[in-house]
Amino acid sequence: MESALIQKNGGNTAVEELRDPRPDAARKRLRECTNQPEACEAIREIVSNLLGCEEMALFELDRKRGRFSLIWSFGTEAKTFHLPKMFVETALPGVLAGDAYIDEGFSDALMGGQGERASAFVPILFRRETVGVLALLRLLPQKAKIDEVDRGLFAVLTSEAGRPLFGNAESGRGRSERKR
């Protein structure tokens, strides 16, 4: 994590190491979500504002059919979207094991029919199993590369997004129980 020594300023600011707060902010934001639409909005905000990517797509794993299905996207044409051959051949084993795949070289991770390239595939876990994958496409022009803080954000998305995205039945039951 990036850190910096903060200078004391007229008693206003403590002198201490400041850990970048983006992963903690992302974690807190996701924990406030109770359903899939809220979680998708939180993911969009986290990836756009804290990471620097405004093109993304979320896929759900259908274990019976052995494939991922698109459930939401932002900043790109959803109809033409599919996970690329490269994902299955290269990234899938790691993603199923819960590890993010980062395409540092933007090699051949083509998405859909528009020649769009993926920067990363982030597994989404629920009950310790991969239940989805978040594909990030082009980074913002001012964002040079995926860095350590981004990897921290990936870890938060992996561990925290699954419950509000795919645990709806439980969270819905929880809400109705509280109402009674």
Place this chain on the structure above:
Amino acid sequence: MKKILLVDDSRTTLLMERMVLEKRTSYQCITATNGAEAVEKAQAENPDLVLMDVVMPQMNGFEACKRIRQHEKTKQIPVILVTTRGEESYMEAGFQSGCNDYVTKPINGPDLLRLLQSYLSE
């Protein structure tokens, strides 16, 4: 105590900015979620600095910055625009609106704090 007006329609961004400022400084934070609300709060609260997003509903950050500059009570308040839009045309529009600084997201906590301190140091 210095007072900072944080303006963004993203709850996540406001959360991150508040985590930096409220845990690490004694700056008082007030928030707004669109440009119109920012203009109102700038007049009502007279903050020492405005940290504002650009792309927002109802009124964007450029228009809000112009309006803050137009009012006698708020025209001297430093305004920093912080946005995902890094295109040159957006930056030019930002400075034409009267902002003091234009910063692109993502911004990390230490950089944000250094930036604010450069405007708020005695």
